[in-house]
Each structure stands twice: as C-alpha cells, then as structure tokens.
C-alpha cells in the first residue's frame with residue numbers, strides 16, 4: 282500500500298499549555314466502549330474526575346462533558362488534558378490522541394495530514410519552506426475500495442499532482458496560479474460528469490485571460506457567505522462582520538494602499554497562501570471520488586485564499602502588525618469553522634457550481 286503525507290507531518294508536537302487556543306473546547310468527543318472500560322482502571326483521583334466528566338449526549342452516546350464556556354471537563358487550568366497529565370498520553374481516547382492528524386484511505390492509498398484547525402499545525406504549514414509530499418510503499422496489502430472506479434482515482438491523483446505542480450512551481454502571482462488550478466478543475470469536472478476518466482489525463486492548467494483573482498469584491502462575497510454559515514464559536518461571525526465593515530469602508534485608493542502596505546510589511550504572505558492552498562488541494566481534491574464534486578472544491582480553495590489574504594491584511598491594518606502566529610490563528614479559525622463543519626464545507630462546495638453567483642471561472646478566463 283502507498284502512503285503519502287506532507288513532508289512536515291512528522292514534525293508536529295502538541296504544545297499543550299503554550300497553545301494559543303485549545304482543541305479541548307466546543308467539540309463533542311464520543312468515547313468508545315474500549316476506552317470507557319479502560320477508564321475504570323484510571324488512578325483514583327482521575328477516575329473520580331472521569332466519572333463526573335463523562336455524560337450522555339442527545340443520541341445516548343458517552344462523551345466528555347463540555348462546560349458553559351465550551352471547555353472539556355478534563356481540561357486543566359494549564360491547558361493540558363488531565364488524562365494525559367496524570368496518567369499518560371497512551372491513555373488518551375482515539376480521537377484526542379490522533380488530533381490534529383487525520384488519515385484518508387483510498388484502498389491502495391493512505392494519505393495523512395495535519396488539520397490546520399490546530400494553530401500549531403497551521404504554524405508549521407505557514408513556516409514550511411514549501412508544500413511538498415513524501416510517499417512510501419509500506420509493503421502491506423491494498424485494502425478493498427468498493428464502489429470507486431480505479432481509473433477515476435488515478436485520474437484525480439493525476440490532476441491533483443498537476444494542480445500542485447502549477448501552484449507550487451508555476452510562475453506568476455499566487456492569484457494567477459490559483460486561477461490555473463481552477464481551470465484544471467473545471468476541465469476535470471467535465472470529465473467526471475461524463476464518467477470519461479481517461480480525459481482526466483488530458484486536462485491542463487490553462488493560462489487565465491480575464492480579470493485577476495483576489496480582489497475586494499470576491500473577498501466580500503466569500504466573507505459574507507462564511508458569515509451566513511452555522512458557527513462553532515460566536516467570535517467567528519463577529520470577526521467576519523467587523524472585517525467586512527472595515528473592507529467595505531475603504532475607498533479605492535485606501536484599498537490599494539492597504540494591499541501595498543500589507544504586502545510590504547508581511548512579504549511572506551504569498552508563500553504562506555501558496556502553502557495553505559497546497560494543503561487544501563491535498564486534503565480535499567481526491568474526495569471527489571465520493572461525490573464527483575471537483576470544481577466546487579477548487580472554488581472553495583480559491584475563495585478561502587482570497588478571504589484569508591484579506592483577513593490577514595485587515596488584521597495587519599487593525600493591529601498595526603501581523604505575526605506568523607496571528608496568520609496561523611486566522612487559518613486555524615477557518616479550519617475549525619469550515620473544514621471541520623461538514624455541513625458548512627459541503628454548502629460551500631455546492632455553492633461553487635452556481636456559476637452566476639460565483640463566476641470565478643468565467644471572470645478568470647475572460648468569458
């Protein structure tokens with residue numbers, strides 16, 4: 282079986298109490314029988330805390346209790362999990378031990394990555410020298426991957442490799458390279474719609490001919506759309522609302538000055554957005570095997586980069602500075618509110634097909 286992961290994947294270490302956020306908040310962690318049984322053997326004090334900290338959810342599943350502030354009952358004041366601190370990491374439940382690592386299995390292929398909803402994973406991505414993948418053959422047998430055409434998976438892998446190549450090694454601005462990725466996905470969507478998987482090998486990242494991607498109008502459209510999604514934390518729509526107001530309030534000259542000032546003060550923005558786009562393409566492109574939805578995913582990637590660029594620039598303007606940790610916090614909030622919220626994510630993928638509302642491809646290609 283082939284295994285593939287980003288080259289910085291194994292560098293990840295949870296920074297616990299030094300984390301600017303925590304993943305032990307807002308998410309409902311359902312515990313399996315094996316873990317619940319093992320928790321009966323926890324050291325005395327911890328066992329009592331576990332007993333009080335595990336409750337039934339609406340579906341009758343056992344999960345950690347969340348406080349009114351959304352914090353997990355097992356989270357200690359210093360930002361560590363009491364299970365890990367008092368008993369050892371090996372006793373964390375499967376979900377908590379794995380996060381922010383996630384694994385996608387495609388029969389003959391297993392892919393792993395780090396979810397950027399974790400600010401430390403986002404920081405590693407932003408500070409990586411590029412977005413590169415490593416692959417190995419582990420000698421294990423391929424697992425069955427029923428219901429998926431092998432030709433479709435290979436074609437998607439091929440187009441994704443081309444998309445990553447155009448994005449990370451292509452010439453021109455990140456907006457131009459993202460436009461090429463979008464054009465490739467548009468072509469690929471055609472092949473998927475007609476089950477013409479051979480055609481996936483003929484797709485090419487065309488040169489954009491029309492408007493440049495990344496402008497204010499598109500940013501406002503994406504930010505307003507994100508604002509209308511179901512939030513996990515109330516701070517997210519509040520932030521989006523204030524940034525939309527800040528952006529709308531700028532006249533043309535002030536908007537141009539914002540972009541120029543931000544890009545000069547934070548020159549790493551373009552490399553960082555390229556890596557965020559690489560991560561999103563790596564994580565979501567192949568998922569089209571499940572629902573044929575390739576172009577909508579590419580629109581989501583392009584839209585996310587446009588919106589994150591503006592959020593970074595507006596943060597820089599509001600605070601007078603932007604650090605890599607500040608940029609990572611924005612990526613992390615996007616990951617938490619969009620990537621981890623299945624309904625939100627799929628709503629945005631669906632949006633991508635409304636060409637009148639999201640005329641990205643037509644604008645970029647001058648159609």
Ligand code: SF4
Pocket residue numbers: 294295296297300301302303304305380381398399400401402
């Ligand atoms: S969000 Fe990441 S760094 Fe922070 S506590 Fe969770 S795993 Fe650790």
